[in-house]
Every structure is written in C-alpha cells, then in structure tokens.
Amino acid sequence: MLTIGLTHYLILAAFMFCCGLYVMTIKRNAVGILIGVELILNAASLNLVAFSRYKTGLLDGQIVALFVIVLAAAEAAIAIAIFVNYYNNLATIDVDRGDSLNG
Amino acid sequence: MNGDLFTLLAPELIVIGGAVLALLLGLGASPGARSAPRALALLSVFAAFLVTWYYGPSPAKPLELAGMRFDSLAYYIRLIALSVGALVLLVHWHLPHPAERGDVFAMILFSLAGIMLTSLANDLVLLFLTIELVSIPTYILVSIGRSDIRAQEAGLKYFFLGTLSAALLVYGFSFLYGAAGTTNLSRMQLSPAGGFVTIGLLLAFAGVAFKIAAAPFHVYAADVYQGAAAPVTGLLGFFPKVAGFVALIKLLFLMQPSDLLTAGWNMPGAAFVFLWVVAAATMTLGNVLGLMQTNVKRMLAYSSIAHSGYMLVALLAGPVASGGPLRDGLSAMLFYIVVYGIMNLGAFAVLALIQARGRPAEELDDLAGLGRREPLAALALAICVFSLMGLPPTAGFFAKVYVFSAAISNGAAGWHGLSLIVLAVIGLINSAIAAGYYLRIVATCYLREPVAEPIAEPRTAGIRLGLLGCCIAILVIGVWPGGLLYMSRLPFYDLSAPPAVATHSNAQSPEPAETTEQVYAKEMNS
Amino acid sequence: MQEVVLAQAVSLAPRSYAPILVLILLVMALVAGILILTHVLGPKRHGRVKDDTYEAGMPPVGDARRRFKVQFYIVAMLFLLFDVEVVFMWPWAPLFHHTSVTGQALPGGFDKTFLLVEMAVFLAILLVGYVYAWKKGVFRWN
Numbered sequence: 001m002l003t004i005g006l007t008h009y010l011i012l013a014a015f016m017f018c019c020g021l022y023v024m025t026i027k028r029n030a031v032g033i034l035i036g037v038e039l040i041l042n043a044a045s046l047n048l049v050a051f052s053r054y055k056t057g058l059l060d061g062q063i064v065a066l067f068v069i070v071l072a073a074a075e076a077a078i079a080i081a082i083f084v085n086y087y088n089n090l091a092t093i094d095v096d097r098g099d100s101l102n103g
Numbered sequence: 104m105n106g107d108l109f110t111l112l113a114p115e116l117i118v119i120g121g122a123v124l125a126l127l128l129g130l131g132a133s134p135g136a137r138s139a140p141r142a143l144a145l146l147s148v149f150a151a152f153l154v155t156w157y158y159g160p161s162p163a164k165p166l167e168l169a170g171m172r173f174d175s176l177a178y179y180i181r182l183i184a185l186s187v188g189a190l191v192l193l194v195h196w197h198l199p200h201p202a203e204r205g206d207v208f209a210m211i212l213f214s215l216a217g218i219m220l221t222s223l224a225n226d227l228v229l230l231f232l233t234i235e236l237v238s239i240p241t242y243i244l245v246s247i248g249r250s251d252i253r254a255q256e257a258g259l260k261y262f263f264l265g266t267l268s269a270a271l272l273v274y275g276f277s278f279l280y281g282a283a284g285t286t287n288l289s290r291m292q293l294s295p296a297g298g299f300v301t302i303g304l305l306l307a308f309a310g311v312a313f314k315i316a317a318a319p320f321h322v323y324a325a326d327v328y329q330g331a332a333a334p335v336t337g338l339l340g341f342f343p344k345v346a347g348f349v350a351l352i353k354l355l356f357l358m359q360p361s362d363l364l365t366a367g368w369n370m371p372g373a374a375f376v377f378l379w380v381v382a383a384a385t386m387t388l389g390n391v392l393g394l395m396q397t398n399v400k401r402m403l404a405y406s407s408i409a410h411s412g413y414m415l416v417a418l419l420a421g422p423v424a425s426g427g428p429l430r431d432g433l434s435a436m437l438f439y440i441v442v443y444g445i446m447n448l449g450a451f452a453v454l455a456l457i458q459a460r461g462r463p464a465e466e467l468d469d470l471a472g473l474g475r476r477e478p479l480a481a482l483a484l485a486i487c488v489f490s491l492m493g494l495p496p497t498a499g500f501f502a503k504v505y506v507f508s509a510a511i512s513n514g515a516a517g518w519h520g521l522s523l524i525v526l527a528v529i530g531l532i533n534s535a536i537a538a539g540y541y542l543r544i545v546a547t548c549y550l551r552e553p554v555a556e557p558i559a560e561p562r563t564a565g566i567r568l569g570l571l572g573c574c575i576a577i578l579v580i581g582v583w584p585g586g587l588l589y590m591s592r593l594p595f596y597d598l599s600a601p602p603a604v605a606t607h608s609n610a611q612s613p614e615p616a617e618t619t620e621q622v623y624a625k626e627m628n629s
Numbered sequence: 630m631q632e633v634v635l636a637q638a639v640s641l642a643p644r645s646y647a648p649i650l651v652l653i654l655l656v657m658a659l660v661a662g663i664l665i666l667t668h669v670l671g672p673k674r675h676g677r678v679k680d681d682t683y684e685a686g687m688p689p690v691g692d693a694r695r696r697f698k699v700q701f702y703i704v705a706m707l708f709l710l711f712d713v714e715v716v717f718m719w720p721w722a723p724l725f726h727h728t729s730v731t732g733q734a735l736p737g738g739f740d741k742t743f744l745l746v747e748m749a750v751f752l753a754i755l756l757v758g759y760v761y762a763w764k765k766g767v768f769r770w771n
Contacts, residue, residue: 017274024267033263040270047277056284061277064228064286066716068273071235073713075266077706078239082246082262084699086255107738123757130764169739 009050016043030086034079041072111166111173114151114181115219121147122212129205137201141565144208145192148215152185160593167289170226175593180222180349182590183441187341188215190445190572194334194452196565203247210240214342221346227276227286230350234272234314237346238265241339245331257330264313264323272310278303279357293358295371300358304374307354308381314347315411318384325392328404333463334566336400337451340407341444348414348440352433355418368421378419379522386412386533393540397467402540403450406491409537410443413506416526420509422595430512435505437591442490442502442580449487449573453480456566459555470544472553480559481548483574490577492541493534498580505588507531703767714755721748 020039027033045065052061109116125140155178165174192211199207217236224230242265246258282299283291293300309320316324328336358369368375389409396402417439420432457480459469474481490499510527513520560566580587724735725744734740762768 013277020270024263030259030263034266037263037266037270040267040274044270044274044277047274048280051277051281051284055281060286061280063720064276064280066720067228067232070713070716071232071269071273073709074235074239075269077710078242079262079266080702080706082242082255082258084702085246086259087699089252089255108743123754126761127757130761 006050006054009046009054013043013046013050016040016046030079030083034076037075038072041068044068108169111168111171112223114155114185115216115223117147117151117154118185118212118216118219121150122209122216125205125212126209127205129203129209134201137204140205140208141192141196144212145189147212148185148189148192151219152182152189155181155185165597167225170229170287171220171223172225172289173223175597176349176352177219177222179437179590179593180345181219183444184215184218184222184345187441187444187448190448190569190576191215191334191338191341193565193569193572194337194448194455196569197560197563198332198334198455199247206247207244210244211338214238214240214244214338218342218345218349221349224353225288227280227288230288230353231269231273231276234346234350235269237342238269238314241265241335241343244335244338245327251330253330254332257327260323260330261327264320268310268313268320270310271306271313275303275306275308275310278306279354283357288353288357291357295358295369295374301371301373304354304371305377308351308374308377311347311350311354312381314343314350315414316344316408317381317411317415318388318408319381321385321388321408321411324408325396325401325404328407329398329400329465333400333451333455336403337448337455340403340447340451341440344411344414345440345444348418348436351418355421368419375419375519378415379526382412382415382419382526383529384412385409385415386530390533390536390540393537396540398465399454399467399470399544400451400465402467402544403447406537406541407447409533410439410447410491412533413503413530414439414443416510416523416530417506419526420506420513420523423509423513429505429508431592431595432506432509432513434588434591434595435502435509437594438505438584438588439502441587441591442498442577445573445576446487446490446497446499449570449577450484450491452566452570452573453484453487456480456559456563456570457557458560459557464557467543467547468554469557470547471551471555471557472548473557474549476553476557477559480570483570484548485545486574486577488541488544490581492538496578496581498577498584500581501584501588503534700767700770707762707767710758711755717751718748 016039020036020043023036023039024033025036027036045068048061048065048068052058052065121143125143128136128139128143131137131139158178160175160178165172167173188211192208195207195211214237217233217238217240220233221230221237224233242258242262245261246255278299279291279293280286282297282303283293285291295301312318312320313323328339331339355368355370358371386409389405389407389412393402393405393409396405414436417432417436420435422433423430454464457464457470457473457477459466464470470484473484486497490497493499493503507527507530510523510530513523721744725741725748727733728735728739728741728744732741735744
C-alpha cells in the first residue's frame with residue numbers, strides 16, 4: 001500500500017514551483033504573471049507545512065506558512081494598485097507593451 | 104509585562120510611528136499638515152539615531168529575544184541605515200507632489216525600519232518578512248515618485264522581479280527549515296553537506312541576488328533606475344542592497360563552525376562556486392555594459408550592479424582572525440556598502456537637482472557644460488563619481504582598498520584562497536574598465552560645450568543640503584576612514600569572543616528554554 | 630525528544646468535532662437571522678432597477694468581457710488585505726488563552742498584558758490603514 005510521505009509533498013511543491021516559473025515566463029498578461037508568483041509562494045507554503053508535519057512535529061512551519069499567505073495577499077494588493085496605475089497610463093496590462101525603457 | 108522589548112526596539116518603533124503619523128498627516132487638507140510629513144520623517148530618523156547611539160553597541164553578549172538578536176551587526180546596520188536614511192529624506196525633500204508627500208515619506212520610513220529589523224532578525228520568517236518590508240515600499244516609490252509612463256513601466260518590472268525574488272527566497276527558506284528543523288537562526292546548525300541545505304541556499308542566494316542586483320538577476324536594474332525619479336533611484340542603490348547583504352551574512356553564518364575566524368567560510372562547494380561566479384559576472388557585466396550607455400542614469404545603474412560585485416568579493420573573503428582590518432572581508436563589505444550608498448545617492452542627487460530641456464537631467468548631453476553653468480553641482484558630481492571610481496582622497500578609494508586587500512591576503516589554503524586572488528584580480532581589472540565611463544561623466548561636465556543649458560533647479564534647499572552631506576561624508580571618510588572602519592569592525596569583535604547562546608530571560612535556568620511552540624503543544628495537550 | 634514532540638503534535642488533532650458542529654450551527658443561525666431581519670425590517674420599494682439582479686446598477690446580462698469600474702478592484706484589494714490579516718489572530722488566541730488561564734508568561738517574559746497590548750497595536754495599525762483608505766475616498770462610489 002502506498003503511504004503518502006514527505007517526499008510526495010516535496011515533489012508536488014517542486015512541480016508547483018516549476019509551473020509557477022513557467023507561467024511567469026510565458027504569460028503576457030500582468031494578472032497571469034501574478035498567478036505564477038502566487039503558485040511559487042504556495043509551493044513554499046506546502047514545503048513548510050510538510051516539513052513541519054514530517055520533520056519537526058511542531059507548529060512553527062505552519063505559522064511561517066501563515067505569514068507567507070499574508071505576504072502573498074499584501075503583494076497581490078500592491079500588484080493591483082500598480083496594474084491600475086499602469087492601465088491608466090497605457091490602457092492595457094499587456095506587459096509587452098511597456099517597452100519604452102531599453103538599451 | 105515585558106518592557107525590555109519596547110526599550111530594545113525603541114529605534115524601530117520611533118521610525119514606524121513616524122511613518123504612520125506621516126501617512127495620516129499627509130491626508131490633511133491644509134498646506135501646513137501637508138508639509139509636516141517631511142519634517143516629521145526627518146525628526147523621527149534623528150530621534151531613532153540618538154536612541155541607538157545612546158544605547159551603544161550590544162551588551163557584553165548579544166541578546167536574543169523574541170526571534171531577534173541584538174548584536175553589534177544590528178547596531179552598525181541601524182546606525183548606517185539611519186544616517187544614510189536622513190540623507191535620503193533630504194534628497195527626496197522636493198520630489199513629491201504635495202498631495203503625495205505623506206505617502207512618499209512614510210514609504211521611505213517603512214523601508215528604513217525594514218532594514219533595521221532585517222539586521223535584528225534571528226528567525227527565518229522574520230528575516231523573510233523584514234526583507235519584504237524593505238522591498239514593498241520601494242515598489243510603491245518607483246511607481247508614485249513620477250507621473251510618467253516610464254515610471255509606471257519601471258514600477259511594474261521592478262514589482263514582478265521583486266516578487267519573484269521573494270518567492271525564490273521563501274522557497275529556499277522552506278528547504279533550510281526542513282534541513283534544520285527549526286526557524287531560529289542561532290539554533291540552526293546546518294551541515295554544508297546536506298542536499299536540502301544546498302538547494303535551499305542556492306534558491307535563497309538567487310532571491311537575494313535580485314535584491315542586490317547581482318548577475319544574472321540584474322536585468323531589471325537599468326530599466327528601473329532609468330524609469331524611477333532620480334532621488335528614488337538613489338534610495339534603490341542603498342536600501343535593498345543593505346537588506347540583501349545583511350541577509351546573505353546571516354545565511355552564511357548558519358553553517359559556521361566555531362573556528363570561522365581561522366578556517367574561513369564553511370559552505371557547500373556549490374554555494375561557493377555560485378557566489379564566486381555571480382561576483383565575477385556581476386562586476387564584469389556591470390562595467391562592460393556601463394561603458395555602452397549614453398544615459399547617465401543607466402550608466403549609474405550598471406555601476407550599481409558592478410559595485411554589488413565588489414561587495415560580494417569582500418563577503419566571500421570573509422572574516423579572518425589575524426592581520427588587522429586589511430584582511431577582514433566582512434568589515435570591508437560593511438564599510439563598502441555605506442560608502443557606496445552615500446556616493447551613489449550623491450550622484451543621483453545631482454541628477455535630481457539639474458534641469459536640462461525643462462526636465463531632470465538624464466542623458467550625458469544634458470550634463471555638457473555643467474562645470475561652467477553650475478560649478479558647485481559639477482564639483483559635487485565630480486566628487487561622487489571619483490569616489491565611485493575609487494580615486495583618493497575620496498571614501499571610495501579606501502572602500503576598494505579594504506575589499507581587494509581582504510580578498511588577496513585571505514590566505515585560505517588550496518583552491519579556495521587562489522580563487523579569491525583570481526576574483527580580486529578580476530575586480531581590479533574591472534575598476535580600470537569602469538574608469539572609462541566614470542571619466543566620461545566628469546569630462547562631459549567640464550570639457551564639452553553646453554548642449555541643453557543645464558541649470559540647477561531653484562528653491563531646492565533640501566536636495567542641496569543632502570548633496571552637501573553626501574560630499575562631506577565622502578571627503579571626511581576619504582581623509583579619515585578610521586572612524587567608520589572601527590564601527591564596521593564591531594561585528595568582527597563579536598565573532599572573536601563567541602558568546603554563549605542564551606535566551607535572555609531564561610539565562611539562569613538550567614533547562615533549555617521551551618520554545619513557544621512547545622508551550623503551545625503542551626497547552627493543547629492538557 | 631523527537632518522539633515526545635511528535636506525540637504532542639499528533640495530540641493537536643481535534644479529538645472531537647463537536648465545537649465545529651456548534652460553530653456551523655451558530656453560523657447558520659446567524660445567516661438565517663440576518664436574512665429574516667432584513668426581510669422584516671427593510672423597506673420594500675419596487676421599480677425596474679430595484680427588481681434587477683444587482684441593485685448596484687450593474688446590468689446582469691451582457692458581454693462577459695466588458696470592463697468593470699476600477700473601484701471594484703480597489704475594494705477587492707482592501708477586502709483581501711483585511712480578510713487575510715485576521716489570520717494572525719488565530720495563533721495569537723491560544724497563546725493569550727494559555728497566559729491568561731495559567732498566569733504564566735511565555736518564554737522571553739511575555740505575559741498576558743504584553744500579548745494584549747501587542748494585539749491592540751496590531752489592530753491600531755490595521756485601523757490606520759482603514760482610515761487612510763477612507764480619507765483617500767476609496768469608498769466614495771462616483
């Protein structure tokens with residue numbers, strides 16, 4: 001019988017991490033990129049909770065995961081503010097359209 | 104009631120209190136209330152500085168309390184953050200629209216408090232949160248400092264790469280937690296051989312590399328520096344870098360045996376190679392790309408990247424027991440970062456002060472003829488640029504001397520010591536390459552005919568005062584580096600007398616202190 | 630040592646779901662109570678707009694890709710922040726319970742007064758955020 005252990009959670013988290021990176025690189029919509037970041041942050045949370053459950057048996061990792069969730073929310077809020085500002089200036093949130101800076 | 108924490112954290116509480124008040128005062132409708140945030144911000148920074156100074160460096164042994172560690176490193180970082188912070192506030196004095204004054208100054212103070220807390224953090228979660236407390240206000244500052252499409256674009260780019268770095272950092276931290284089984288940094292005894300430790304460290308280093316704009320994670324820097332308002336750019340060269348380097352120091356200390364001072368850094372081979380390659384690539388890419396720029400802000404952005412490389416060299420050399428300050432890489436790095444912060448801020452303050460073609464100077468052409476039109480501003484720019492270049496008698500000279508002498512005289516056995524010498528040689532070659540674009544800035548000011556009639560913006564006493572402060576600091580440190588050097592050596596003295604790790608209030612009890620989590624677990628059990 | 634800690638952690642699993650059942654019942658009662666109260670107390674006016682699906686004036690039928698007022702994003706952002714901050718009260722509550730029931734301070738000398746002040750400061754900072762949003766006119770819908 002297969003028992004679910006630490007390794008399974010770590011592999012799932014690594015998969016989420018890779019998905020997040022992939023989404024961040026291919027998405028052109030700013031909200032899409034933000035979703036990629038959130039995936040990576042959630043991968044970290046999953047790691048923390050899994051280590052907390054299987055390695056330490058304490059709650060510290062879960063508390064850290066709570067902080068990560070709150071930080072993710074704070075970043076999403078800043079993101080929306082920046083997107084709204086960007087939209088007001090460029091009338092799009094397609095990140096490829098912001099190309100006035102290069103060299 | 105535990106009063107200790109409030110007294111120990113008084114500087115941070117003053118700065119955060121000032122930030123909250125500035126935010127609220129900025130909402131007021133009257134012009135008086137709207138100009139108050141600036142004075143309030145400066146006042147709270149001075150008050151916090153005095154309190155920190157009054158307490159002095161850490162007591163006989165570093166104090167550990169509530170996930171924080173009050174040691175000499177924290178003392179030094181608090182002092183330099185507050186002093187450079189005061190100059191940053193002065194340089195921002197005339198930037199924001201009056202309606203945004205409260206927001207801008209509150210964000211600067213929040214970021215400043217973040218740096219101070221980063222230096223105190225003794226827990227993975229606190230370290231992560233404080234680094235973000237430094238970064239998040241800077242995303243906002245880049246976007247609101249300027250009502251320009253380019254500022255919005257820079258803000259968006261900076262935000263995305265910043266959040267990616269935060270995500271990498273915390274994903275790396277999760278592995279460090281898994282390897283150590285605790286989030287408390289002093290109780291983490293990591294063995295560099297572990298697989299989780301290597302993965303965790305590499306991910307965390309990658310996250311920090313974004314914050315300090317090190318290659319290959321430097322790509323955003325030039326765009327962001329160009330897009331943001333000049334004073335904000337001066338801030339970006341110091342705040343996130345300090346937080347990043349402090350985090351790097353704290354991460355490296357996780358694996359140190361008691362013989363750190365004789366044996367040098369103890370870290371996984373992959374991590375050493377990673378940092379070595381990053382340092383070499385950062386210096387080289389920064390300076391070579393800097394040569395190709397015609398926009399002064401982009402030039403200084405690449406210079407900022409290159410300087411991160413020099414600091415990494417010093418950090419890799421690490422603290423060494425014998426041989427005095429010229430061999431101590433840790434204090435060389437701590438010395439370098441404050442000198443870099445001041446000279447970079449000064450250079451951007453000149454750009455903020457000078458108007459050409461009715462907008463803040465930015466292109467090299469905008470500065471042509473500055474030496475004749477505005478001799479004082481040109482002199483200030485020359486002082487800052489010569490310091491960035493590393494010419495005596497400026498502070499930049501001693502900063503570079505300490506960094507490279509620490510790397511060359513490290514004397515670690517085998518390939519480790521040799522690779523540091525190679526790194527120092529790469530750094531010295533790079534300093535010569537960098538002279539190419541630094542001299543171009545000065546030559547444009549003094550030797551070329553004016554193209555765009557650069558003039559110093561009138562009624563900008565704040566920026567002028569901040570610029571004067573930067574120049575005086577550069578020259579004073581350049582003539583008498585001993586004072587700052589002594590301060591930057593304090594963390595080293597902490598290391599030389601390794602303190603017993605003890606929780607403050609439980610120092611006398613024979614049992615090891617119960618962690619909060621254990622108390623909680625017991626409580627739920629009963 | 631490790632086994633003891635693990636045992637403690639396992640014992641953290643709820644032994645009885647009765648409190649959760651009570652909570653569910655309470656929430657359902659609250660929802661029902663509020664619905665009934667608004668039904669009884671609320672004024673009843675009818676009209677074309679009033680009887681529409683969303684009283685706020687959003688046309689309920691139309692192109693799915695239409696644009697929303699930017700205020701929706703800002704309110705969503707504020708909701709997200711205040712909603713998530715509440716999560717910090719959860720670890721705080723058992724610790725406060727522990728200190729106030731046993732009278733013992735937590736390691737580091739943090740007693741119940743400290744914890745109470747800490748939470749007050751936390752809520753005060755949230756309140757500052759709320760006042761800031763209010764004063765900036767986020768809740769003005771025009």
